[in-house]
Amino acid sequence: MDLAAVAGLLADRTRAAFCLALLDGRAWTASELARHAGVARSTATSHLHLLVDGGLLAEERHGRHRYLRVADHRVLELIESLAALAPRQTVRPRSLSASGRQQALARARLCYDHLAGAVSLTVIDAMVERGLLRWGPDPGLTHEGAAWLTELGIAVPSGSRRPLVRACLDWTERRPHLAGAVGAALCDHALTTGWLVRIGTTRALTVTPAGRRAWHDHLGPRP
Amino acid sequence: MDLAAVAGLLADRTRAAFCLALLDGRAWTASELARHAGVARSTATSHLHLLVDGGLLAEERHGRHRYLRVADHRVLELIESLAALAPRQTVRPRSLSASGRQQALARARLCYDHLAGAVSLTVIDAMVERGLLRWGPDPGLTHEGAAWLTELGIAVPSGSRRPLVRACLDWTERRPHLAGAVGAALCDHALTTGWLVRIGTTRALTVTPAGRRAWHDHLGPRP
DNA sequence: ACAACCGTTCGACGTCCCTCGAAGCGTCCG
DNA sequence: CGGACGCTTCGAGGGACGTCGAACGGTTGT
The missing domain is CATH 1.10.10.10 (Winged helix-like DNA-binding domain superfamily/Winged helix DNA-binding domain)
Known part of the structure; x- marks a missing residue:
């Protein structure tokens, strides 16, 4: 060589x-x-x-x-x-123009069918803090987490061999983010309700004002 | 491309x-x-x-x-x-080892049959200062220069179509150095008298103590 | 169990390009 | 002027490699 x-x-x-x-x-x-x-x-x-x-x-x-x-x-x-x-x-x-675009990708983007980027990690942190999610070596959804999903109008996925919660490596953040059936359902819900929208035809996502309100309502600082 | x-x-x-x-x-x-x-x-x-x-x-x-x-x-x-x-x-x-070797090349080396490197430029400067050499657009040897060569025991080259004095681009110094018949004769004389010796089989040259003495005697600061 | 999907291996085809020697041109030297 | 030298152009030969489709194994999801 x-x-x-x-x-x-x-x-x-x-x-x-x-x-x-x-x-x-x-x-x-x-x-x-x-x-x-x-x-x-x-x-x-x-x-x-x-x-x-x-x-x-x-x-x-x-x-x-x-x-x-x-x-x-x-x-x-x-x-x-x-x-x-x-x-x-x-x-x-x-x-x-795309140094800004690259920042957008690092902030929020699609990873197949779930959310990736810095925003996805704050979602995990907030969910763990509120007891909705078990993270670490044996990740999973808690009873509170299932109730939380139902409250949002998201049917808890079942009947599939796909695990509910899975860790997916995030290359920009060097930390795993939320994948699995729950990660996909959350991302799908955020896109259909307009909390997140795609930037053009790229994978980059941006958080809408409605998304910020929803964040405050459902994952904001605990009382 | x-x-x-x-x-x-x-x-x-x-x-x-x-x-x-x-x-x-x-x-x-x-x-x-x-x-x-x-x-x-x-x-x-x-x-x-x-x-x-x-x-x-x-x-x-x-x-x-x-x-x-x-x-x-x-x-x-x-x-x-x-x-x-x-x-x-x-x-x-x-x-x-050869960052030092590269410095040696920049200091003094053979360029075909004449001297190149930083040392060669000081030779020119000293010869011009002493009125031995005309440099610039129409380079040549002065009468004093011819006498100086004879004094050193160097026969003034003649009978060849090769110009006595010629400027040759020096790539490490970005300035032309002394080539031509006089440049070759000076370099040959310095090598045979041991003022300069080759470093190994490379083109790099080093100035010997005898060379430093000769420099002082023949090109040293004018009285 | 079955279908869909990701990745791999294999063989065949075509193309690119690295190599050389011979011949030729321009420059330098005696 | 004539020989030597540095460089260039040209054509031919041959090896290296990029490309694809078809078939296969492994994993995922219904």
């Missing part, structure tokens, strides 16, 4: 597109990256093997998903050094 | 060897680089075209020579970023 080999890992449009997509610090799945770059899944698989074996990307496997992220801060610097010399700046738009 | 294309420029062993060789800040000719990388001159030509067109290297043509150097500080950073991720560090020895 010499210098030319490392450069060769980034000397392909598809692999470069993967790395640029991963610059936002989030973890992507292999299929997401394949769709983003416009190649077949099998093609993405071989590329991802090269990038992981070469030490540029790190992987974490959860069930049938394979999450990928940039391995190292040195890799970030390498990609930035390359971008600084590429006249056609496909990544440059980020620096203009 | 996108990110993958820039990476592709360095994704070849030969081109990577060129760039690593040029890391010392000196200018190399195309043939030197070809010999250093072990490829045919025609191969080197095509690679150098790619690197120059891609903006990684800059060229300067002098007569039949083509001098190449790293174009930009951003290119230096890119190469260093790549080297930081390459486990097989062919360039790493530089950082250990």
